[in-house]
Amino acid sequence: MLKLNLLEETRYEKVPVKIYSDDTSASIEVARRVAGLIKSKQANNETAVLGLATGASPVKVYKELVRLHKEEGLSFKNVVTFNLDEYYPIQPDAEQSYVRFMKEQLFDHVDIDISNVNIPDGTLKQEDIAAYCLAYEQKINNYGGIDLQVLGIGRTGHIGFNEPGSAPNSGTRLVTLNDLTRRDASKDFGGKENVPKKAITMGIGTIFKAKEIILLAWNGKKAPIIKKAVEGPISNEVPATFLQMSNNVEFIIDEDAAVELTRFDIPWLVKDCKWTDSLIKKAVVWLSKTLDKPILKLTEADYNNNGMAQLATDFGPVYNININVFNKLQHTITGWPGGKFNADDSQRPERALPQVKRSIVFSPHPDDDVISMGGTFIRLADQGHEVHVAYQTSGNTAVWDEDALRYVEFAMDFGQAQRQDTAYLTNLYATMNEFFRNKKPNQSDPKEIRTIKGLIRKGEAIAGARLSGLRDENIHFMDLPFYDRGKFEKVVSYEDDVTQTMDLLQQVKPHQIFAAGDFADPHGTHKVCFEIILEALTRLRKTEQWTADCWLWLYRGAWHEFEIHEIEMAVPLSPQEVERKRLAIFKHQSQKDLPVFPGDDAREFWVRAEDRTRETARLYNALGLAEYEAIEAFVKWKFED
Template identity: 80%
Template sequence: MSRLNLLEETRYEKLPVTVFPDSTAASNSVAARIAALIRDKQSRGEKTVLGLATGATPVKVYKELIRLHKVEGLSFKNVVTFNLDEYFPMQPDAEQSYVTFMKQQLFDHVDIDPANIHIPDGTLAEEDVAQFCINYEQKINSYGGLDLQILGIGRTGHIGFNEPGSAPNSGTRLVTLDDLTRRDASRDFGGKENVPTKAITMGVGTIFKAREIILMAWNLKKASIIKKAVEGSVSSEVPATYLQLSDKVEFILDQDAAAELTRFDTPWLVRDCVWDIQLIKKAVVWLSKTTGKPILKLTEEDYNNNGMAQLATEKGPVYNINIDIFNKLQHTITGWPGGKPNADDSQRPERKDPAKKRSIIFSPHPDDDVISMGGTFIRLADQGHEVHVAYQTSGNTAVWDDDVLRFMEFAIDFNKAQGIDTTTLENTYRESREFIGKKLPNQPDQIAIRDVKGLIRKGEAIAGARFAGLPDENIHFQNLPFYDRQKTNSNVSFEDDIQQTVELLRKVKPHQVFAAGDFADPHGTHKVCFDVILAALQRLKGTEEWVDDCWLWLYRGAWHEFEIHEIQMAVPLSPQEVMRKRLAIYKHQSQKDLPVFPGDDAREFWVRAEQRTAETARAYDELGLAEYEAIEAFVRWEF
């Protein structure tokens, strides 16, 4: 691409942005730049002064730096580091401290001099913090300032812990954390109430003094804030926008984090496009929403006035484009998610044969099935298909501790009423109650407590699946081992998870597999569960004949929905079916009212589910298609 074309394509971007295919490639590139800087400075007998970040974003960078040290001899003896921030108060040996994080992720694996490591002190008395911050700034200056500062970005737009409202010339200081920042950290602390309300952070002004600044961001969860940071106006409401004022900064993104930038999201606004059908569909849906007109009322003037003249010229007349896209969207709608028997299926999302299919719904947590696709679940069962559901994890993390004691007390009283000895159960109850009374934030549960939490969710899932119409023999609990292993070890193998999934698929031999494609799940479980399913299907492909006739459909849960142009199967629900779905969700009583990890959406799960599917139906209606009470959406994954 010529420089002129690149400038045109990125004209909405107010700072340099480099996009990599994935976070691994991006992280390796950043690590290579750090290594080159270290080696260059070492060759001149100088120290390299690095500003380091914590959180999930830089983990792969640190992993590659460790590899470069161990395999390629990169030395850190002349490296001096200053970390951006630390929670306050915070003990350095706490699991959630950034001292612990940096040791585990980098420092314990390279030859850096401990005297050259600087991290804000979370153990200070609050009255001593101001002087510490002054000394921290002076220490950075004593080394001649930062050669390179790496940054992540929070969903509030914070860099370091410079939350909305931070000044562009701010220095190292004690700050109060934004509520969204604390919610995002809640899983590490076992609940938002345990997350510190304050932190010590380098200021925006301190960051600006670095001779080079790299901000990194990965995955779709960061896409919306990246768009604001890169293309929005400079504002204290999004502190990362201050970086637009620097000529030393570069944003390093993966494709998902860059997805909402204009050149990727609406490329027709910045360049000529190669118009395949998917891009045409996206553009026409966008134009309909932008103009507030149904698709069939869009005119040539609408196309020309909204950056789509090239499409009108190459593929027009525009009314033909409108009709084609309208029909394609119309053909996604079906009341037969298992295929309509004895019907022409050439323009239907699912094939008609076999008339009665074997379908398996994989649910990462014990309620994702009914929350995300409960109406379709019930419809498949009502239409006579052999439906199975597989609950991939126990979901035991998301149960309140007092529910454990309540269920244990019930078991003791019930056994006593039956004349059964309760000595062992009472001992377990006392041990559990004592443990819960002294439990530290994010401390792994005892096995007995974990088992009770899992059984609570298992009982709820059985009730929900039975309500949807499944016989007990079609309800499967995988309890994949990675779920509990990851609580104590971040480097886990998924081989036994994959093998267990392979065996279940071999047993069912499904024509349809439904899997959670909602990778915005804040806990990451959905993505792991999907990867396990995909790996299992790929192993079976070519060895089992039924796999060649197996279709993989993705659904999304309570976190967000597919975009209209992405949807390949839209299952409309009547008001009565919406109510049946709600009742199925109600079976999950431990998740009712206030779940342990609600995310940053205050609505109950059943409310989210209903409003999400109603919004999808409304979007179809506004495009000029039929008006439904609700629509559940699916995308087919080619594996």
């Protein structure tokens, strides 16, 4: 019966999927399987042929294999490897090359014979590539094929560098990279313009010949493409869907990458559910959006015809369910994000007391505060709360070189106008010009230039915070050390960042903390900044009494918003507040027009922010609630006591 239930639960899934709580435990299991293959081949005096991937997904697998070699004696002397792909053209010692990646992550730390390592050659003349690729295929065949192929997956659905449009029988070849793939690689190369436009990759047909295939995917950023690859139709628009035709494939993913699979996202369609309040809310909101009907107009037939008959039977009549969910959504809406004094707060998201709250907004970059929650920021200040803002990093990476020169030119001209000695600035300007002329892609700026760029962001942040109503003494620039340290060190400690954050929290003793809740990218600055805050608070909660009355609210950035059923505080904005928020964003002039790191969205940050908050307001209205100009959304963090 258990097997039948599992088959029913996974009936939308067209490949086997194994889900782990996190990428660490999953990677250890994959490494164990690789090691098992190597040992079994050793016992029979045979060669283990591995197909290897690069990128973030297999890093912890390689780390565990290195540990197994160093601590448990796992030998790689009988191992032959074939890597999936390599950028073209690229030198093997380039920081972004997959030759260098594999050496740093695995080969330099184990006893593999380097002559058994095969990675596509990014230095070939283009006219030699076709013959090289045929030879690569033949070499794989000479070893009897790949025993175990490890794959990652790109957001286009590519496996290896088999981009949309690839044929299922394709072999090793030169390909043109998709624009999204190049954008995703832009951070490593210091800008998309520096990312090679081509790559050499094993083909889908080559991958298919492997005796066993394991595809790895971690974090919520991969969740949409995992859903397409696992549940979608087979299509060359999503090359990973071709794996559905293999009998030797398994997807190994973490819980965050699994969230959009039907059994987790819409479980009522595949199984009987344990109906919690949060799941009921999610299901009713989903039904309302799916049918494009306000919640209070949903009928029993709507429930029965859309997989929610069990909910209607167990908790009906459905109108009572509708009313209950409608009221819960209504109670999330408040024009008083700091709480409304002398009002019943039993149905409000924030407490009425104390009347004047100490609030601190943590902003990972110097503009996340006004972009993501500028209206709420303004509302808190206007309503008389003691509002602080803490800019966690300098943001110096996201300033154009030309802007840094322009500010130094201004300082030189001002000094000359005041008949002051500008020799230092003149020399600095010449040094900067020389550095920028010879600057390599992704090369870090020297300290003086980082300081200038950081000061540009600082001045803009002060202007934005002042416009939002803050006093200068409540504007804090933390310049957390990890941000610059990470540019030069592969292993970064965050202890001093946590200590500094604890000191600021002790100074303010806030009743409210607002922090960025964008966790899709586990290596992103937002996630790191939040983990520093969380660690600081966790430590303080053990000894500091004020923390018992401190609530932590999460906001999201300009790229996406919380789902409606997740929102616990919705702050509506008037047209005038939307305009004032826009002006605060405009103060960040270095980020206007074309920022250094625009992400996937071509719109300016202020446009994204307004579109996002207007869409949230539209969704509330479509569910049958009041119509607002815009809504900023928040979720309360639940501490594990």
